Amino acid sequence: MIHETIVTTAACDGRPHIAPMGARYEGDFVILSPFRPSVTLDNIVASRAAVLNFTTDVRIFAGCVTHCATDWPTLAASRVASVRLAESLAHAELELDDLRDDKERPVLRMKCVHRENHAPFGGFNRAQAAVVEGAILVSRLFMLPADKVDREMAYLQIAIDKTAGEAELTAWHWLTAAIARHRENLAASGGPAAELVSH
Incomplete structure (x- = not known):
């Protein structure tokens, strides 16, 4: 584990x-x-x-x-x-x-x-788990097909929409902006933006 x-x-x-x-x-x-x-x-x-x-x-x-x-x-x-x-x-x-x-x-x-x-654990939150999964995806953009990233982020978005607080929304914005930024950079460099994204 x-x-x-x-x-x-x-x-x-x-x-x-x-x-x-x-x-x-x-x-x-x-x-x-x-x-x-x-x-x-x-x-x-x-x-x-x-x-x-x-x-x-x-x-x-x-x-x-x-x-x-x-x-x-x-x-x-x-x-x-x-x-x-x-x-x-x-x-x-x-x-x-x-x-x-x-x-x-x-x-x-x-x-x-x-x-x-130092402080009590307040319980599990689905949006927090979604952000952690999203962060792992962003850290692996260089090896993942764009369509896989899109599918997984779309699924994780459900938990964000239903259960996120302010901190989770901020974190999610950073992740989605990083994906968009990278794809823009890849497209500008002439890379295969439609097939593979890189971080």
Whole structure:
């Protein structure tokens, strides 16, 4: 099972980096597999630390993949050389236990050394799930046919229309604008806009 989370890391100079990333759990260990090139990977290798953030603010997922908003408030982690989202519901602090290197997608085995809860989970929301799925689509535009993206976004739009609040509508706007922007750029460059879109 893969859980969609926000991973925060810090560079050697303390600069925070925020990235949506799927995580797998193996007991007290978390498995991360970032694609190269990756600021998250570089920061973890340098600091041997990262933080998993659990949040229902899906603007963070959409903002990161579209580059519409990437500067979310962070605080210093409690026990590792990293940062956490200031407004997360909870977070887990991780230390690097093992790195299985790969030229495309290294596997990081991270040990959970500390957890904190900050706010209650208010329940599932279909629009939030739709934004996360939409963000994944946007992150893969370079490999997906345009008609597949259109079909999936049209289905996800149903949940947005029925259950979205202001934050979800903002995030959804960023995603749809990113798709339109990319297709415009692809068409301007003479690419096969009708068949494949790229991010």
